[in-house]
Amino acid sequence: xxxxxxxxxxxxxxxxxxxxxxxxxxxxxxxxxxxxxxxxxxxxxxxxxxxxxxxxxxxxxxxxxxxxxxxxxxxxxxxxxxxxxxx
Numbered sequence: 001x002x003x004x005x006x007x008x009x010x011x012x013x014x015x016x017x018x019x020x021x022x023x024x025x026x027x028x029x030x031x032x033x034x035x036x037x038x039x040x041x042x043x044x045x046x047x048x049x050x051x052x053x054x055x056x057x058x059x060x061x062x063x064x065x066x067x068x069x070x071x072x073x074x075x076x077x078x079x080x081x082x083x084x085x086x087x
Contacts, residue, residue: 003086011082016042018078024051025070027077034067047071 003011023036024047035054039047048059048068057063 002083007086011079011086014082015075015079019047019075022074022078025067025074027070027073028066029070030066032063032066034063034070 019042020040021038023038025034025036028034035051037047037051037054039050041047048064051057051067052059052064055063055067
């Protein structure tokens with residue numbers, strides 16, 4: 001919505017490459033000391049599955065929900081950074 005199609009494809013590719021190698025979650029407002037994990041994939045199922053195994057939590061646990069919120073914030077921040085570099 002804010003760039004042309006070619007730029008959009010480039011930015012999404014950069015975001016996906018970053019997501020696959022970034023240690024999530026950097027943003028942890030609740031100070032739960034969540035483990036940092038690398039997804040190695042753009043799929044949420046892979047990302048959250050690795051985290052749940054490393055943290056030793058179940059899908060419905062608060063730590064998993066807090067982690068997903070942190071990942072959302074991390075991705076939004078990176079998206080804004082990429083867009084700002086483009087403009």
